[in-house]
Amino acid sequence: MTGAAEWWFYHIEHTSLDAAVPPLLEKCLERRWRVIVVGQQETLDRLDKALWTFREDSFLPHGRRTDAARQPVLLSTEAAPVNGAKVALLLDGSDADADQFERCMVVFDGGDETARAKARQQYKAALDAGAPARYFQQERGGGWKEFKKPEPAGSPDTPEA
Numbered sequence: 798m799t800g801a802a803e804w805w806f807y808h809i810e811h812t813s814l815d816a817a818v819p820p821l822l823e824k825c826l827e828r829r830w831r832v833i834v835v836g837q838q839e840t841l842d843r844l845d846k847a848l849w850t851f852r853e854d855s856f857l858p859h860g861r862r863t864d865a866a867r868q869p870v871l872l873s874t875e876a877a878p879v880n881g882a883k884v885a886l887l888l889d890g891s892d893a894d895a896d897q898f899e900r901c902m903v904v905f906d907g908g909d910e911t912a913r914a915k916a917r918q919q920y921k922a923a924l925d926a927g928a929p930a931r932y933f934q935q936e937r938g939g940g941w942k943e944f945k946k947p948e949p950a951g952s953p954d955t956p957e958a
Contacts, residue, residue: 801928802895806916807904807941808934814840814888814906815847817935821886821902822848822857822870830900831881833871834859836888841872844888890915895928907935 809817818834825832834844841861848857848870859870871880876893878885885893886902890912893901903919905912923930933941 801923801926802898803900804895804919804923804928804930805900805902806920806930806932807902808907808913808916808932809905810907810935811937812935812939814904815843816851816939818844818886818888818904819848819851819855819857820939821904822859823855825884825886826857826869830884831869831871831878832884832886833873833876833878833880833882834886834888835873835876835891835893838874840889841874845872887919892919895923895926 807817807821822832822834834841836844845859845861848859851857857870858868859872860868861872865871865873865879866881868880871882873879876885876887876891876897878897883899884902885898885900886904887893888904890905895901901923903916905916907913920930920932932944934944936942
């Protein structure tokens, strides 16, 4: 892969992680991106169930270790793109080698101070590495609103007062 991965941060405020992640995975699959979802075993067990039942009119193809290479969405405790993933969706403060992916998506619960602190650390590390980073905060309806970092005063993109 060439260049640094994009880092996208999703700050959950109004739903559970199990409700927030499936629509993000749907968007990835619509773009024909293969995804590896990385987290703790307990979280992956819950998410596995949620992906089967999150909507009656939808099916999100996913799997675990068996036939990992064939899974468009692979649930794993390790961030190795064995399924050809271009996207790593990181849960529970998981990390990934950004050189292996085109996009790293950090999804964290705003009510979990440890998760928030880890996401802040990852955001800063991405910026320090010169990687593009975007931050989205969950809205009441479950959608996402992007917040852009303000430009420093006097920069070309800052309006004059």
